[in-house]
Amino acid sequence: MGEVLIKTENLGISFGAHKAVSNMNLELEEKVFTTILGPNGAGKTTLFNLISGLLKPTEGKIYFKGTDITCLSPVERVKMGMGRSFQLTNVFPNLTVYENVRLAVQSKENIGYRIFVDHRNYTSINQKADELLEKVLLSDKKSFIASKLSHTEQRKLELGMVLALEPEALLLDEPTAGMAIEEVPTMIEILAKIKKTGTTVILIEHKMDMVKALSDKLIIIVNGMKLIEGEPEAVSKHPEVLKAYLGGGVIDGINT
Numbered sequence: 001m002g003e004v005l006i007k008t009e010n011l012g013i014s015f016g017a018h019k020a021v022s023n024m025n026l027e028l029e030e031k032v033f034t035t036i037l038g039p040n041g042a043g044k045t046t047l048f049n050l051i052s053g054l055l056k057p058t059e060g061k062i063y064f065k066g067t068d069i070t071c072l073s074p075v076e077r078v079k080m081g082m083g084r085s086f087q088l089t090n091v092f093p094n095l096t097v098y099e100n101v102r103l104a105v106q107s108k109e110n111i112g113y114r115i116f117v118d119h120r121n122y123t124s125i126n127q128k129a130d131e132l133l134e135k136v137l138l139s140d141k142k143s144f145i146a147s148k149l150s151h152t153e154q155r156k157l158e159l160g161m162v163l164a165l166e167p168e169a170l171l172l173d174e175p176t177a178g179m180a181i182e183e184v185p186t187m188i189e190i191l192a193k194i195k196k197t198g199t200t201v202i203l204i205e206h207k208m209d210m211v212k213a214l215s216d217k218l219i220i221i222v223n224g225m226k227l228i229e230g231e232p233e234a235v236s237k238h239p240e241v242l243k244a245y246l247g248g249g250v251i252d253g254i255n256t
């Protein structure tokens with residue numbers, strides 16, 4: 001078992017009388033690709049919002065590499081090594097693909113506001129930007145204006161920008177949302193490469209091809225609570241999971 005990177009202890013949040021996430025105890029280990037599954041409204045995105053600091057819990061604690069981060073801001077969590085995609089909100093639409101990624105690399109290097117910078121730094125930034133574009137299969141779109149990209153390409157760009165922050169833990173909320181089914185394999189290819197580098201990925205995803213191809217571990221959430229977790233094969237055969245999803249089709253195909 002690897003080191004626990006993210007841990008939640010009795011984590012919960014209520015919106016008025018509604019408990020969107022409750023009594024959530026998770027241990028997410030480094031280098032493990034974990035997929036969070038659950039029906040619509042189960043609390044998956046809310047859980048991500050809690051982990052990444054966009055929402056403050058009404059109960060419980062969150063730890064990152066053993067440090068209590070419950071009260072830290074999202075930016076402080078990013079600095080500690082947590083990366084999260086934000087559904088295209090971080091892409092600058094009027095800049096080129098290359099400029100977008102360069103800016104993300106620059107922000108990581110913390111030299112964004114320096115006027116006089118050794119040109120060797122720029123060479124290294126350019127090199128990193130090129131590598132990232134290759135990783136997300138966008139090298140051929142480098143000079144395109146971001147707003148002119150297809151939706152799928154924009155999702156890839158967004159991913160490249162999050163990767164520029166070199167996160168140890170990468171939280172991805174439905175990276176294939178809005179994509180045509182034939183475009184899913186390219187996202188699987190990109191995430192498989194990221195997985196190979198040893199990045200810890202926590203994914204929320206409904207597309208079962210993707211879940212099956214990448215997950216080492218599944219966590220099923222229903223009504224804001226963890227129903228079960230474990231290896232995909234075992235989880236998909238668990239009677240409680242079959243009962244919870246009977247007719248829902250949410251886990252169709254995991255064990256085929």
Ligand SMILES: Nc1ncnc2c1ncn2[C@@H]1O[C@H](COP(=O)(O)OP(=O)(O)OP(=O)(O)O)[C@@H](O)[C@H]1O
Pocket residue numbers: 015020038039040041042043044045046047
């Ligand atoms: N800011 C908020 N205020 C009030 N209720 C909220 C808020 N955010 C989420 N909820 C509620 O919490 C519940 C969980 O929502 P959440 O978006 O986390 O579900 P989800 O599992 O991500 O669903 P989906 O798969 O549809 O994205 C829902 O009932 C939702 O309406």
